[in-house]
Amino acid sequence: MRRLLTAAALVAALAGCSGPSPDTAAPPPSPTPSAAASEPAFTAVREVPRSQVPARLRIPSLGIDAPVGAVGTAADGTVEVPTRWEDVGWFDGGARPGEDGPSVLLGHVDSKAGPAVFARLPSAPVGTVVEVVGDGGELTRWRVERIEQHPKTRFPTEAVYLPALRPELRLVTCGGAFDRATGHYRDNVVVQASLVDG
Amino acid sequence: MTENSLPTPPARPTAVRCTVGLLLTGVLATGCGTATRGAPAASSGAAHAAHAAQQQAAPADAVQLRSTLERLLGAHVLLADEFVRTAVTGQTEQNAAVGDSVARNQTELVELVTAQGGAAAGQQFQAAWQHHVDVLAAYAAALQSKDTAAQAATRAQYVAAEQQLAQSFSTVVGGTVPLPALQQAGTVHGEHLLDQGEAFAGGGYDTAYSIQRAAFGHMLTAADVLARGVADVKDLPTAELDAPRRSLQTALSSLLAQHMGLMVQAMRAAHDGSPDFPAAGRAVNLNTTELAGAIRTLYGEDASRQFLDIWASHVEALIAYASAEDEAEREQRRETGTDYAPQLARFLATATEERLPAIDLAAALTEHDDHLRDSLDAYAQADYEQSQALAERGYAHMFELSQGLATAVGDAVAAKLPQGGPATGGGGLASRH
Numbered sequence: 001m002r003r004l005l006t007a008a009a010l011v012a013a014l015a016g017c018s019g020p021s022p023d024t025a026a027p028p029p030s031p032t033p034s035a036a037a038s039e040p041a042f043t044a045v046r047e048v049p050r051s052q053v054p055a056r057l058r059i060p061s062l063g064i065d066a067p068v069g070a071v072g073t074a075a076d077g078t079v080e081v082p083t084r085w086e087d088v089g090w091f092d093g094g095a096r097p098g099e100d101g102p103s104v105l106l107g108h109v110d111s112k113a114g115p116a117v118f119a120r121l122p123s124a125p126v127g128t129v130v131e132v133v134g135d136g137g138e139l140t141r142w143r144v145e146r147i148e149q150h151p152k153t154r155f156p157t158e159a160v161y162l163p164a165l166r167p168e169l170r171l172v173t174c175g176g177a178f179d180r181a182t183g184h185y186r187d188n189v190v191v192q193a194s195l196v197d198g
Numbered sequence: 199m200t201e202n203s204l205p206t207p208p209a210r211p212t213a214v215r216c217t218v219g220l221l222l223t224g225v226l227a228t229g230c231g232t233a234t235r236g237a238p239a240a241s242s243g244a245a246h247a248a249h250a251a252q253q254q255a256a257p258a259d260a261v262q263l264r265s266t267l268e269r270l271l272g273a274h275v276l277l278a279d280e281f282v283r284t285a286v287t288g289q290t291e292q293n294a295a296v297g298d299s300v301a302r303n304q305t306e307l308v309e310l311v312t313a314q315g316g317a318a319a320g321q322q323f324q325a326a327w328q329h330h331v332d333v334l335a336a337y338a339a340a341l342q343s344k345d346t347a348a349q350a351a352t353r354a355q356y357v358a359a360e361q362q363l364a365q366s367f368s369t370v371v372g373g374t375v376p377l378p379a380l381q382q383a384g385t386v387h388g389e390h391l392l393d394q395g396e397a398f399a400g401g402g403y404d405t406a407y408s409i410q411r412a413a414f415g416h417m418l419t420a421a422d423v424l425a426r427g428v429a430d431v432k433d434l435p436t437a438e439l440d441a442p443r444r445s446l447q448t449a450l451s452s453l454l455a456q457h458m459g460l461m462v463q464a465m466r467a468a469h470d471g472s473p474d475f476p477a478a479g480r481a482v483n484l485n486t487t488e489l490a491g492a493i494r495t496l497y498g499e500d501a502s503r504q505f506l507d508i509w510a511s512h513v514e515a516l517i518a519y520a521s522a523e524d525e526a527e528r529e530q531r532r533e534t535g536t537d538y539a540p541q542l543a544r545f546l547a548t549a550t551e552e553r554l555p556a557i558d559l560a561a562a563l564t565e566h567d568d569h570l571r572d573s574l575d576a577y578a579q580a581d582y583e584q585s586q587a588l589a590e591r592g593y594a595h596m597f598e599l600s601q602g603l604a605t606a607v608g609d610a611v612a613a614k615l616p617q618g619g620p621a622t623g624g625g626g627l628a629s630r631h
Contacts (some may be wrong), residue, residue, distance in 0.1 A: 008407065039521040041476075042468070044510035045483040048490045048502065079616035085624065091616070094495065100488065113626040133467035139247045152619030162442035162608065163495040164449060174623030185628075187618040 051098035051175050052134025057088045057105060058070055060128050062120040068132075071106065085116040094161060096142045097132040098195065103165035103171050105132075109173040109185070118173035122147070122189045130169060130193050142169045142193035149187050158191060171192040227319055249593055260434045261444055264425035266310060268451060269416035269597045273303050273392070273590075278334060280393035285338035289474070297584030299330060314428050315370035323366040330359035339393060339526050341399040353392055360384035367493040371427030381422055390416060394575035403477030411456070418452055425559070443612075446605035453489050454596040458570070462589045463514070467575045482513060496611050497549055512538035512567070520574050528578070532571065539563035550606035551613075562599055566592060575616060 064108040071080035071089035082089040086109045095101035107118035128144040150156055160170055169192075176187030267609035275302050288339035304327055312320025329466035333356045364380035373379075397405040424438070429436045438444060464478035486509055494502035515535020522528040543560035571593030576584035 006396050013350045023286030036327035039468075039518070040432065042464075042479045042517045042521075044489075044513040044517075045486050046506050046510045048506065050499075073614075073616050077617045079620045081620050081622050093498075093616070099495065100491045101478070106620050106622055110625065110627040112626050113627045116624065116626075118622070122314075150619065153594045157617065158442040158612055159617050162446055162611065163492060164442075164445050172620055172622065174619075174621070175565070178623070183625060185620055185623040185625070188622070 051096040051140075052136045053139045054090045054103070054132050055135040056133040057107075057125070057130070058111060058133070060119075061126060061128055062124060064117060064120070066107070066117045068105065075089050079104075079106065082108065082117075087110040088117060089146050091161070095163070095167070096167070097142075098138070098167055100167055102161060102168045103132075104160060104170045104172060106172045108174065109189075116172070119145070120192060121171060121173050121176050122149075124191060127191075129196070130171070132169070140167075141196040144191055144193045146192040148190045148192070150190065151176070151187055152184070155188055156190070159176040169195070211469050227605040240298060251465040259438070260425050260429035261438050263314070263428060263596065264439060264444075265451070265601070266445070267421035267424055268418055268448060269455070269594065270307050270310065271421050271456055272414050272452070273593060274300075274307070275410065275413045275417055277303055278391050279394050279398075279406075279413075280463070282334065282338040282341070282391070283398050283406075283474075284393065285335070286341050288342060291580065292582050295586045297335075298583060299586045302590070304328065304331065306569065311366075311370055314432075319366070319369045322369060323363075325614050326359070326362040327368040332358065333359045334391060335435050338395060343394055346418075349396075356392060357385060357388050367424065369464060370431075372431040372541045373422060374430040375423060375427040379423075383416075383423070386416060387413065387420070388492055398474070399472070404480060406474070407481035411484070411606075413614075414452065414456055418448060422448075441606055443608035446608055449492060449599060450596050450600035450604050450607075453492060454483065454600050455593055457482075457485050457489065458566070458589075458593045459598050461516060461590075465516060465570060466577055467519050468520040469578055470568060477518070485513070486510065486513060496607060501545075501549065505542075508538050508541045508545060511535055512542070516570055519571055519601050525575075525578065528575065536567055538565065539567060546603070550603075551610045553606035553609055554602060566599070568583075568596060569595060 053070070056066070057068050058065045065086045066086060068088045068090050070092040071082065072092055075082050079091055079190065087109050088105050089105070090096075091104040093104065096105045097103040100187065108116035109118050109122065110116045123158070124144055124147065126144055130142040130144065131138045132142070134140070148156075160172065171191040173189050173192070174185035174187065175189035176185055178185050202430055277296060281293065281296045281300055284296055290547050304324075306318055307327065309326045311323040315323075333352055335350040337349065338355055340352050343387035357503040360617060361381050364377065364384040367380050368375065368377045390409055394406050394413065397403070409601060426439065427438055428434075429439075439626065460478065462477065464482050466472075467475035467478045486506070489509065490502045490506045493505045510614045512535055515538070516533075518534065519528060520530045522531055538561045540556070542563055543556040547554055569588055573585045573588035576582070
């Protein structure tokens, strides 16, 4: 089936999202003088700066302003989730927000009694601005590009967690129908956002 | 100003038209790859070997097509930049050799377009591509002579030439990619190449390398768009293009290919003692930072540090090699730093859980090191054709290496990822309905 790639999407891809922009990366270390004065001085970089660990998540248009804590992989191989309904979890096995690769933040859509921190996340429109504040006060801003819903039995693990060439933010919560027999929602909602600045 | 009144450009690359008969097989025939610039010199045997090694059957699926386009379009950026720079600096012989590389890259692109779009599309593309290279050469000459009027005129001609190229690409993708989008991409690409040259000519070397990096990234996007357009025309499946492991492959290819290109530039600059060397060194360091960042995302901080330690030694040893005063000193430094290959091989073998045997990895990494050192040797001996051929081979080798790495790394990392969908809901909202 022929599909017409929209001009807007392509222009955005080829003109606006064309990979690294000039001079936006942090300046690499400058060379230091070497012992042989006649030879060009060069020292290879041996330490790479890191972004800050996320400490707070804000989505002003959705009224979300929540603390962020680290979560890892549970003993059964699943991802840990926040132990408080109002908290957001950052998967510490992936990138920090702002580093190349996916930074995955998880939050509950509801508690057993009512809405939780990500209750309104599934209804976020494309273009929604997301702010992440690091543990040193560093702010990164992101824009929602895509919202997807997947059955948990077919969760797109690699699409969510495998590294990419540029910084990406992925917000994950539950969605779809609630299975009372298991006490869990059947689906997950994955919100993909790209870095605006930081 | 008419085209006839343009300043005399430096040696311009030419390319041979391929016969239609050879193209009907859809296979890139080695007979199409010979550049015709006078009688072949002895060293051009390596050039033919390099070209033959890079040729491959016309991609049968969208993923292969995108990977081929990434390689060819990425190479075009590096070669075009080098072509302009050597013209600006008046390095006539080096410029001629780079021009031959540009011609070989053009031949591969023409063959690819012809295989995908047919003979007429290939001929249209060949004419448009040759024209845009000719104008770029004229622009470079105007930069060298500091003729601002000629610069303005050729810049305008180059922008028009990019629009012609957009039209020829549009023919290949059959209208599935809107022409205005292709034209806009052509404008962005043209500005990258021209601005890079202008920055370099003005001594803005950091800016030149920064633009080169942006231009390379832009070509990856273009490769993706074009591959999807062709796949649409030919009704090829495109789901695999969206697979995360393919994105990982693109990421690794980009980083490793740029590493190769930047090392060639930096080593030549080190050898020449040219003023852009510090900027080249910073560009190399930025690429290393990105590579280490990828390792960190895949394997964590400790692994990233370990990788950096090995990689930094590799890079420093190569720069030191290029900085040697003469052949005798290079010979003394030849073995310094070559132990990076077995070290990095063990690191990667462990990282891929032995999916890639260390012995094979070590051989591939040694080959990479040899490409760079041998290319520099040839450059130092003023055998620029040989130097280019080895650089081309080394560049293509990075794509081969990254394909294997992405598969093995993807398998190893994927096995450790959290499984299943997270339990992020208590049902409180559902109980209200």
